[in-house]
Amino acid sequence: MSASVELENVCADFGSFRAVDNVSVTIxxxxxxxxxxxxxxxxxxxxxxxxxxxxxxxGVIRIGGEDMRNSRPNQRPTALIFQNLALFPxxxxxxxxxxxxxxxxxxKKKRRERAEELLRLVDLPDAADKAVSQLSGGxxxxxxxxxxLAVEPAVMLLDEPLSALDLKLRQHMRAELRAIQKRTNVxxxxxxxxxxxxxxxxxxxxxxxxxxxxxxxxxxxxxxxxANGFVxxxxxxxxxxxxxxxxxxxxSASFETALGTFAARLGPGAGKESKLYLRPxxxxxxxxxxxxxxxPVEVTDVAFEGNFISIHTRDATGKxxxxxxxxxxxxxxxxxxxxxxxxxxxxxxVILADGTPARKGEPA
Amino acid sequence: MSDMIRRYGFTLTSTFCLLTAFxxxxxxxxxxxxxxxxxxxxxxxxxxxxxxxxxxxxxxxLTFFDSPIHISxxxxxxxxxxxxxxxxxxxxxxxxxxxxxxxxxRSLPTLFLILTIPLWVSEIMRSFAWxxxxxxxxxxxxxLIDASVIEKPIRWMTGFRSVLIGLVxxxxxxxxxxxxxxxxxxxxxxxxxxxxxxxxxxxxHWRVILPHSKPGIASGSVMVFMxxxxxxxxxxxxxxxxxxxxxxxxxxxxxxxxxxNTGSAYAFLLLILCTLFxxxxxxxxxxxLSDIAR
Amino acid sequence: xxxxxxxxxxxxxxxxxxYMLLPLLVMGGAAxxxxxxxxxxxxxxxxxxxxxxxxxxxxxxNSFKNTILVALAVVALSVPIGTAAAILINSLxxxxxxxxxxxxxxxxxxxxxxxxxSTLLFWNRFSxxxxxHLSVLGQVSYISAFVMLLVLARLQSFDxxxxxxxxxxxxxxxxxxxxxxxxxxxxxxxxxxxxxxxQSIENFNVTLFTRxxxxxxxxxxxxxxxxxxxxxxxxxxxxxxxxxxTGAIAYEIARRRKQARLDALGPPPSDDE
Numbered sequence: 051m052s053a054s055v056e057l058e059n060v061c062a063d064f065g066s067f068r069a070v071d072n073v074s075v076t077i078x079x080x081x082x083x084x085x086x087x088x089x090x091x092x093x094x095x096x097x098x099x100x101x102x103x104x105x106x107x108x109g110v111i112r113i114g115g116e117d118m119r120n121s122r123p124n125q126r127p128t129a130l131i132f133q134n135l136a137l138f139p140x141x142x143x144x145x146x147x148x149x150x151x152x153x154x155x156x157x158k159k160k161r162r163e164r165a166e167e168l169l170r171l172v173d174l175p176d177a178a179d180k181a182v183s184q185l186s187g188g189x190x191x192x193x194x195x196x197x198x199l200a201v202e203p204a205v206m207l208l209d210e211p212l213s214a215l216d217l218k219l220r221q222h223m224r225a226e227l228r229a230i231q232k233r234t235n236v237x238x239x240x241x242x243x244x245x246x247x248x249x250x251x252x253x254x255x256x257x258x259x260x261x262x263x264x265x266x267x268x269x270x271x272x273x274x275x276x277a278n279g280f281v282x283x284x285x286x287x288x289x290x291x292x293x294x295x296x297x298x299x300x301x302s303a304s305f306e307t308a309l310g311t312f313a314a315r316l317g318p319g320a321g322k323e324s325k326l327y328l329r330p331x332x333x334x335x336x337x338x339x340x341x342x343x344x345x346p347v348e349v350t351d352v353a354f355e356g357n358f359i360s361i362h363t364r365d366a367t368g369k370x371x372x373x374x375x376x377x378x379x380x381x382x383x384x385x386x387x388x389x390x391x392x393x394x395x396x397x398x399x400v401i402l403a404d405g406t407p408a409r410k411g412e413p414a
Numbered sequence: 415m416s417d418m419i420r421r422y423g424f425t426l427t428s429t430f431c432l433l434t435a436f437x438x439x440x441x442x443x444x445x446x447x448x449x450x451x452x453x454x455x456x457x458x459x460x461x462x463x464x465x466x467x468x469x470x471x472x473x474x475x476l477t478f479f480d481s482p483i484h485i486s487x488x489x490x491x492x493x494x495x496x497x498x499x500x501x502x503x504x505x506x507x508x509x510x511x512x513x514x515x516x517x518x519x520r521s522l523p524t525l526f527l528i529l530t531i532p533l534w535v536s537e538i539m540r541s542f543a544w545x546x547x548x549x550x551x552x553x554x555x556x557x558l559i560d561a562s563v564i565e566k567p568i569r570w571m572t573g574f575r576s577v578l579i580g581l582v583x584x585x586x587x588x589x590x591x592x593x594x595x596x597x598x599x600x601x602x603x604x605x606x607x608x609x610x611x612x613x614x615x616x617x618x619h620w621r622v623i624l625p626h627s628k629p630g631i632a633s634g635s636v637m638v639f640m641x642x643x644x645x646x647x648x649x650x651x652x653x654x655x656x657x658x659x660x661x662x663x664x665x666x667x668x669x670x671x672x673x674x675n676t677g678s679a680y681a682f683l684l685l686i687l688c689t690l691f692x693x694x695x696x697x698x699x700x701x702x703l704s705d706i707a708r
Numbered sequence: 709x710x711x712x713x714x715x716x717x718x719x720x721x722x723x724x725x726x727y728m729l730l731p732l733l734v735m736g737g738a739a740x741x742x743x744x745x746x747x748x749x750x751x752x753x754x755x756x757x758x759x760x761x762x763x764x765x766x767x768x769x770n771s772f773k774n775t776i777l778v779a780l781a782v783v784a785l786s787v788p789i790g791t792a793a794a795i796l797i798n799s800l801x802x803x804x805x806x807x808x809x810x811x812x813x814x815x816x817x818x819x820x821x822x823x824x825x826s827t828l829l830f831w832n833r834f835s836x837x838x839x840x841h842l843s844v845l846g847q848v849s850y851i852s853a854f855v856m857l858l859v860l861a862r863l864q865s866f867d868x869x870x871x872x873x874x875x876x877x878x879x880x881x882x883x884x885x886x887x888x889x890x891x892x893x894x895x896x897x898x899x900x901x902x903x904x905x906x907q908s909i910e911n912f913n914v915t916l917f918t919r920x921x922x923x924x925x926x927x928x929x930x931x932x933x934x935x936x937x938x939x940x941x942x943x944x945x946x947x948x949x950x951x952x953x954t955g956a957i958a959y960e961i962a963r964r965r966k967q968a969r970l971d972a973l974g975p976p977p978s979d980d981e
Contacts, residue, residue, distance in 0.1 A: 448830045531729065
């Protein structure tokens with residue numbers, strides 16, 4: 051079972067501080083949906099409003115089309131996975147998992163059976179009678195998921211559940227979460243500040259900043275077609291050039307900067323206060339000039355990262371530019387001090403409006 | 415409050431509030447207000463209560479201020495309670511330090527269990543023990559004579575001497591435990607850092623450990639002073655005619671004269687004394703009430 | 709810490725333990741001395757007669773029964789009150805919290821005589837005569853504060869997201885309290901009940917003013933001491949000490965067993981499978 055979640059003009063105020071500012075978004079049933087943003091952007095507040103621990107100060111939240119205004123947390127078809135997991139330390143594992151069934155009056159034998167079934171689902175078949183303190187971080191993670199699944203929620207809410215794990219395990223759990231979501235077809239709403247997690251797992255990502263939605267789109271679109279400067283610089287790396295638009299034609303424009311005038315794609319909302327965003331992997335370094343968009347640079351540092359090589363350069367004005375190249379095992383690594391040209395294609399550079407408006411109650 | 419209702423629901427939240435309100439209003443605030451009010455009413459025969467003579471008056475307090483004996487008893491109670499507090503601190507501080515920072519942590523639960531045995535054996539038994547020990551033909555005198563420290567038995571139970579001994583014995587643990595808790599919360603690295611920087615032991619105590627244990631000392635002092643000044647058992651058992659305690663005068667008003675109004679005035683004076691002491695301690699040690707009572 | 713000072717501290721600890729325990733020993737010894745006046749010197753001879761006399765004292769048995777009844781009533785009232793107050797204060801902040809906190813701990817810092825007299829006068833106003841019920845109310849007024857402090861301390865280590873997790877899984881409020889919060893508080897509630905019980909047994913000052921014509925053990929012993937001292941009091945003390953010691957030793961054994969169990973249970977596995 052699975053349900054859609056709709057937020058309509060939702061605001062959350064704490065005193066004069068507006069944590070969530072007029073957010074409207076529709077999350078389809080069965081979708082893996084992530085809210086991505088820096089800490090304090092309001093994403094956890096959204097999660098707590100959907101689960102019912104906070105009431106919106108304005109707006110409506112609907113789950114499966116039903117207005118949730120008068121439903122308390124224990125009446126909503128949601129299950130929340132907490133950042134610290136919140137496993138009950140005084141109950142054995144199986145009672146933790148069966149707790150949701152216990153409060154629904156399911157008899158003990160059935161509860162136990164269901165708990166063991168779920169433990170098999172999350173690949174912990176022998177853990178039923180263990181204590182919470184006897185499990186490792188990854189195992190606790192899976193118990194938390196099993197506990198949430200036990201109540202057969204229509205919507206699963208996950209509050210940065212992977213943040214406490216180490217890198218290797220985190221990557222493993224990403225795939226596992228995704229697999230569980232596909233298997234159960236429950237709507238997942240995932241909160242994270244880690245763009246890698248959001249991009250890798252989600253069907254759709256909402257990027258948030260200062261309580262406002264910046265963009266809602268598929269991971270690919272978020273990365274390739276950022277809606278504004280904030281999304282461009284928060285998701286992935288960017289070289290940013292300041293300047294002014296001098297001429298427009300169709301979807302592209304010429305952009306005048308201290309380093310010269312470049313042709314680039316015109317992003318949504320680009321106006322007077324715009325900047326040019328250029329991904330490091332789209333910046334090629336060549337010994338001889340080949341393209342119209344080029345900047346003469348000097349290599350200042352080369353960082354070998356394994357699967358890619360990051361080359362730091364400086365142009366004539368002292369502006370730092372970073373270029374990244376895949377390490378295919380054959381590519382040449384330039385020397386420090388080498389004088390090269392940094393080139394890019396017009397359709398891979400985008401001109402976007404700069405920055406995001408400050409939220410209500412916050413000093414500008 | 416709305417957070418509480420969300421967590422515990424309306425019924426449970428109101429139950430919590432009602433229980434707390436019952437405690438604070440019915441058991442604490444109203445009785446004390448009534449004590450205060452009553453201390454300003456004259457002591458009257460039953461027929462006159464509510465009659466024209468039943469007016470507010472300062473008479474009960476004037477009784478105290480007109481009686482040099484009562485004033486002197488009050489002052490001696492304050493003086494000796496302060497001395498008891500100070501002695502308890504001197505005894506307890508080194509021990510609290512030893513237990514919290516030097517002794518092996520594994521032995522602590524056992525040590526504390528042994529230390530609390532006198533606490534479980536009630537206060538009256540503790541003072542009674544000293545009544546036996548300090549009596550003229552008691553074990554202390556016999557021991558001292560056998561060891562040729564003294565030739566003739568000493569009459570211990572005269573003046574405030576025996577009261578002092580009894581109060582210190584009865585309440586020293588109330589000083590020990592809070593100071594222990596305070597010193598234990600001090601990061602041992604700080605002590606080692608001070609020693610590493612060349613500080614002699616007394617300076618480490620004076621500059622690092624003692625300041626950190628302030629809340630504990632404040633808490634212990636308040637408890638010991640209050641318990642001593644308000645003690646009834648120890649002075650009754652161990653005092654002589656020359657050493658009366660303020661609580662004994664309160665008892666006289668309550669039980670012998672049956673004058674509850676003057677009794678409440680005197681009780682209120684005791685309450686003011688303890689309040690002043692708490693305030694003074696909070697000021698000197700610059701601690702809050704939440705640091706004192708833990 | 710050098711050796712010399714460590715040795716000094718140890719000596720000090722031993723002296724202090726002696727100072728705490730020897731008086732109890734003297735008192736216990738006097739219970740077996742065949743002398744009409746309680747003392748260990750001169751040692752007249754061993755006797756058990758003071759225990760017999762104690763047993764044959766109906767007032768004592770009666771006062772013992774009263775003490776236990778009062779103590780049970782105090783536990784029954786102060787544990788719920790202290791717990792409720794701790795939960796309430798824990799979800800408050802700012803001035804409301806500090807004001808309530810001060811009000812709650814004030815009774816601990818109030819002399820027992822003042823509590824006793826104010827309770828007596830207040831209830832007399834409503835024509836409630838003095839008696840053990842007033843002793844209970846008077847004792848509850850300050851013993852609740854001890855329970856509150858214990859529970860509040862325990863609440864500090866409570867992860868509030870556990871309550872939210874339970875609510876989120878569909879539990880109703882009483883279930884959250886019964887299955888999540890109270891189990892976490894049990895150690896503090898147990899300790900609170902024990903402290904309340906012993907504080908009540910040991911209480912003299914509040915009881916003296918509120919008891920009316922009834923005796924509790926402390927009051928009875930007090931009247932015995934005043935009217936004419938006999939070693940029966942020492943015999944009673946011996947029984948009290950014996951009970952305490954038994955309890956203490958039982959507790960210590962239980963604690964060591966638990967410690968050993970904890971030591972046996974290793975740390976949790978790591979994730980490097």
